[in-house]
Amino acid sequence: MGCANSELNLQIFILSMLIFTASLCVGDTDPLDVAAINSLYVALGSPPLEGWKAIGGDPCLEQWEGVSCVFSNITALRLGGMNLSGQLGSNLDFPSIIDMDLSNNQIGGTIPSTLSPTLRNLSLSANHLNGSIPDALSSLTQLSDLDLSGNNLSGQLPPSMGNLSSLIILHLQNNQLSGILFVLQDLPLQDLNIENNIFSGPIPPELLSIPNFRKDGNPFNTTIIPSPPAASPEPAAMAPSPEKSPWKVTHNPSDTIKAPIPAIAGRSFKTTKLVWIVGAGFLIFIALGVCLLMLWCFKRRQENKKYKKHNTNVYTRSLHKRTSSDSPFEATTDKEKGWSSKLPPLQPAPPHHIPIIPGENLIINQAISTTATKRQIVTNSIKVYTVASLQQYTNSFSQENYIGEGMLGPVYRAELPDGKLLAVRKLNATASMGQNHEQFLQLAFSISKIQHANIVKLMGYCAEYSQRLLVHEYCSNGTLHDALHTDDKLQIKLSWDNRIWVSLGAARALEYLHEHCQPPIVHQNFRSANVLLNDNLEVRVSDCGLGSLLSSGSASQLVGCHLTANGYSAPEFEYGSYTLQSDVFSFGVVMLELLTGRKSYDSSLPRGEQFLVRWAVPQLHDIDALSKMVDPSLNGEYPKKSLSRFADIISSCIQHEPEFRPVMSEIVQDLLRMM
Incomplete structure (x- = not known):
């Protein structure tokens, strides 16, 4: 009997272990x-x-x-x-x-x-x-x-x-x-x-x-490395006694007068003499600096003449104007994605003139940065790529490497010799109009300082032969716009939880720009096409720090028209105002896209449904209508309570009056509570 019980217990134990092991094998975590x-x-x-x-x-x-x-x-x-x-x-x-x-x-x-x-x-x-x-x-x-x-x-x-x-x-x-x-x-x-x-x-x-x-409440000791003590003058009201007077004027070894007044006069004479010496030295230093500056300018001018002459001889035939059919402001639509960029291939110089140097290992020449402190900062911080190297990495900016067209110009995929992928944006002439070389360098430096996990990182730039290109990290899963509206495989991956996750990533990017950067940065072009996704569906927001290009001249008018025509612009934009709260409105529109699966503007829909915001606003607080608005690809797999909270955040973002919209840090906290 005891043996039977032991055998039964052993069987139960083995069965329990099998069930436990099976539960581990089939688990989702x-x-x-x-x-x-x-x-x-x-x-x-x-x-x-x-x-x-x-x-x-x-x-x-x-x-x-x-x-x-x-x-x-x-x-x-x-x-x-x-x-x-x-x-x-x-x-x-x-x-x-x-x-x-x-x-x-x-x-x-x-x-x-x-x-x-x-x-x-x-x-x-x-x-x-x-x-x-x-x-x-x-x-x-x-x-x-x-x-x-x-x-x-x-x-x-x-x-x-x-x-x-x-x-x-x-x-x-x-x-x-x-x-x-x-x-x-x-x-x-x-x-x-x-x-x-x-x-x-x-x-x-x-x-x-x-x-x-x-830092309050700490016993900081700022005198650990003391400064040299300053000489303190004797109080004027207390004249020393004749016997112990420190004021002595010696005329000869045997004649010392112990009187304060002559002593003060002697010190004044020494001070005046010292001032003259210092002044003369300062003038000599200034004159020497001017001479060196003139010599440097003369040398630089000669080098520039030689450079321009060489540039004209080697590259004149390589630069062509873009044809009229190649609009620098093409939208990223399904129809237009088939258009090829008319970027003319730039012929590199013969090897004995300018060798092709891989941009990954090329740092700006220190000689370039001696004209200004800001340029020196750029020199020490950002990688520079040559036109020739970018041509090599993008297969001469071929159609096969063409990713899409942004508001500032076409974007191409570049593959480095080590297999690393980058995205190369060629700024069109309108976007960079009015910017000299120094200003472009400063722009590149400013963008490089924008460092956040949810913002596309600037890897380098190129500024050669009238070409201006920015090199960014590459995001393999493309844009949120494509994931929602054109890529069925990615759309399946965008579960309800993942849509909240994407919203949180984009919100954190804007929170960083608005509340952690000094001065605050207004994105000015926030839309689903500028929300990129990497392999793990982590968000990288692009076009950050490019507001100066977007707000300049005709580029500003076109961006405004594009945002308005595509349903992303806040109401105040019609009056020429674009602020941090305008970004919040655009963020709300992107959240609406995530909720409904619809585009911000769709001309194929009935007239009353073409603009997403106009169609959605009356339904956001009606629970029955809200359920019908949800993207059908979700197949109803979402918690109703979570859906209602998501709609509340959207509603607060797309308020008509800017002052009623929340700041991005509040939106981040609201989304975190939904996770």
Whole structure:
């Protein structure tokens, strides 16, 4: 009997293990995510979180509380204010997590040494964490927002924090952190709060230029590196006694007069003599500088003459005017995508004149940047490509490499020798009209400073032989406009959760431009065709920082007409006004496209439905009408509560009066609450 019971128990155990193993095999969630969240759950003391388990489970399929997923990966943990205790454990290495919020709890222990390198937002504020900040932060190169405030952290900032090259927001206030702050001086911080710690030493000057820097409550000692003491004059009202007077004028070795008045006269004479010497030296220095400047200008003029002569001989026959049929302002429509760009191939010079140098390894010649400080900054910051190298990478700007036509000119795909893909935009003549070479360099430098995970990165530029080209990172999945309206395969991937994810990415890009850049940047051309998607459907907003080109002359009129005709422009644009809130309106239109699957303007529809905003506004607050508006490709797979919240955000964005529209940071928070 005992043997029979043992055999039965063994069979039950084996069956249980098989069921458990099968549940892991068919689950939707990445096993590494499951292991990490199981470990966190145990470390937190198994709190009463809906769906959470200590072993196994499927967080994405079962929709565990506070967990957000994209496909089979956990991308966000939002457990702020959940009265959690325990510790964080040793394994928070979620493979694809982006946002982690465990703030306003009672979590103790130390910060784990294993953190996911994909993290962009990490908030552990208002807990009971102790110990020092770990060196593991060095791997979080994509982290843009770190909040460790309101804990019991101590010790110095680790040198590895200097590797957080994307960090924009850092909150460390109300801890017991000590040491100096030089590790933070090279980070791209826009918001730094270190109040109520025990930091000391001098404050790096780079930190003082941060727009939002709060440092009160620290025993800073700015006299660690003292300046040379200034000589303080003796009080005029107290004349020294004759016996101890320091004012002595010596006429000869045996004749010293101990009287204040002659002594003061002697010092005045010495001061006047010193002033004359300094003045003469300054004039000599100025004269020498003028001579050197004239010599440099003469030499530069001679070089320019030789360069222009050479340029005329070699490239005159290579430059042609665009034909009238090649409009520089073609819209990206299905019909027009078939048009080829009439960009004439530029014949490179013979090898003994100008060799073809791969742009990836070519940096601007230092000699170019000696004319102005700004140009020198550009020289040291951005890669420059030659026309010849870009011709090579784009197959002479062939139709096969043609991506599309933007408001500023055609865009081509470029493939570098190492296989890396880039997007090359050729600015048309109208867009760059009125901009000299210096202004174009400064524009390129300004765009290169726009660094955000959801904004297309400028990789370099080319300014040769009257050609102006900008080289950007390449996004393999094209534009949101194509994904919604022309690409059936991508449209299938745009589930409801992914549409919220895309909206959040685009909102974060505009939030960065509006609220983190100084001065704030107005996009001026926000539309679904400028929302690009990479392999993971992560958003990259293009055309950022190009407002000066879009708002110049006839280009401004055309952009205005295009936005108005295609349904993206805010009402105030008709009166010549375009502000940050106008971008918010355009963002609302893009969200409407995500909601309905319709274009912002579609001439094939009945007259009353052609403009998306005009058709949608009356239906956004009618739950029955709202359900009928949803993109049919979603097949009804969306939560009705989430749909209503999404519609509320859209409604606030497309308010007729600009002052009633929210700022982008509010929209970001609203979307985060939907994740």
